[in-house]
Amino acid sequence: MRKILIAGTMSGSGKTTVSSIIMSAFANVAPFKIGPDYIDPGYHRLFTGNASYNLDSFMFDENTLKYIFEENSKGKDIAVIEGVMGLYDGINHTKDNFSTAHTARILDVPVILVVNAKGISTSIAAEVLGFSGFDKDVNIAGVILNNVSGEKLYLSLKEAVEAYTGIECLGYIPKDENIGVESRHLGLKQAFEVEDSAKRKEFLKDIGEKYLNLKRIYEIAESSEEYNIKNPAEELKNIFRGKRAAVARDKAFSFYYESNFxxxxxxxxELVEFSPVYDSKVPENVDFIYLGGGYPELYAKELAENTEMKKSITAAHKAGIPIYAECGGFIYLTDGLKNTDGKFYEFCGIFDIKTAMRKKLNMGRFGYININMENGIKIRGHEFHYSEIFENNEKQCFYNIKKENGREWECGYKKNNTLAGYPHIAFYSEPEFLKFLFEQVP
Structure with a gap:
């Protein structure tokens, strides 16, 4: 199996663009994303036709990380991994800081570094040299230049990079506002919002064939030894055979770790998808309901007006069907949400809590978190939300949350069979958590 990792010198350097181009240009690609992001994997699926998996060295121990990577690369010609932030950026300034570079070392994967070439000349060689020398255990095998005005400039920059660093340039991305992806307050627009996705994939494929040395990139993505690691959740195999789980999946709820599924x-x-926006009720004969994150604020009117679905969710709760919800799903289970225009939308009302959207990211509740649950389970996750609780009549929290920097707070609410909170949780960080969610399955 061939593997390659696309990293950037910093956020905004163009790694998402380059990853999208390479994934579109190659066939039979296994796509991956480093870190907890949900948006990019949606684009990966759009451009490859395959599910994209998060590779997160904070969420998962090394064996689990290798297992998820290898298991989901099987049968594919090449694995393409998109990095996060700058190559060495993580939660602290150590080299084992859960960064893209940290993951590259764990998986022993060659790195292609994307460098923004806007407004730079010979200094670009110093930039690449600094990145290549910072950690000799990270194999920077090639460079792609972004924001290049034309071939003449590219050849000049290529000469400087290769002369001073010995690292080959593998092409460039021209300045073109049509190549990037439109963004919104919580990141990029979601993949399903892209109009004429097949046409866009062909456009990106053409960019790759015209401006990148795809043959050389494929050669650099050399094959490696297999890890042959058993499933870290081996004790769970088939323990819920015959049970059905309803998963909320539509334009309002789309943030899930594929490895959780x-x-x-x-x-x-057996996973059965349903839409809280469009459907009138939860699927029949289900033993569990899973409400992930997403953008409920953008579809608050539709969710609030779908009274039959809200009744169905609350009826399932009263009937004892276990329900698990995170972030956007949690908001949907509260009394409701006040949007930035001041209008309040009534939701399911399982939890006597009211939430409100902010115009800025809630930095006090942002990033990787360690979660200690009231029942003793310890698990990892992350928070990233613009909303906050502004009225709370639920007194007991189920999660004690700590960040690596020592910051601590409480969140998560358990009412009978229903557990919900802001944290997005990676099940593979502690398989026992899934068993706990099913303790009350009829």
């Missing part, structure tokens, strides 16, 4: 299916669950 894999663990559920490995445990024997």
């Amino acid at each position: 894999d663990m559920m299916k490995y445990a024997g669950l």
Whole structure:
């Protein structure tokens, strides 16, 4: 199996653009994303036709990380991994800081560094040299230049980089506002919002064939030895065979770790998707309901007006069906949400809590988190939300949350069979968590 990692010198350097181009240009690609992001994997699926998996060295120990990578690369010609932030950026200034470079070392994967070439000349060689020398255990095997005005400038920059660093340039991305992806307050627009996706994939493929040395990139993505690591959730195999899980998946709820679904299916669950926006009720004969994150604020009117679905969710709660919700799903289970225009939308009302959107990211509740649950389970996740609780009549929290920097708070609410909170949780960071969610399955 061939593997390659696309990294950037910093956020905004163009790694998402380059990753999208390479994924579109190659066939039979296994796509991956470093870190907890949900938006980029949606684009990966759009451009490859395959599910994209998060590779997160904070969420997962090294064996689990290798297992998820290898298991989901099987049968593919090449694995293309998109990095996060700058190559060495993580939660602190050590080299084992859960950064893109940290993951590259764990997986022993060659790195292609994307460098923004806007407004730079010979200094670009110093920039690349600094990145290549910072950690000799990270194999920077090639460079792609972004924001280049034309071939003449590219050849000049290529000469400087290769002369001073010995690292080959593998092409460039021209200045073109049509290549990037439109963004919104919580990141890029979601993949399903892209109009004429097949046409866009062909456009990106053409960019790759015209401006990148795809043949050389494929050669650099050399094959490696297999890890042959068993499933870290082996004790869960088929323990829920015959059970059905309803998963909320539509334009309002789309933020899920693909590996969470894999663990559920490995445990024997049949996954049945439904839409809180469009459907009138939860699927029949289900034993569990999973409400992920997303953009409920953008579809608050539709969610609030779908009274039949809200009744169906609350009826399932009262009937004892276990429900698990995170972030956007949590908001949907509260009394409601006040949007930035001041209008309040009534939701399910399982939790006596009211939430409100902010215009800025809630930095006090942002990033990787360690979660200690009231029942003793310790698990990892992350928070990233613009909303906040502004009225709370639920007194007992189920999660004690700590960040690596020592910051601590409480969140998460458990009411009978329903557990919900802001944290997005990676099931593979502690497989026991999935068993806990099913303790009350009829």
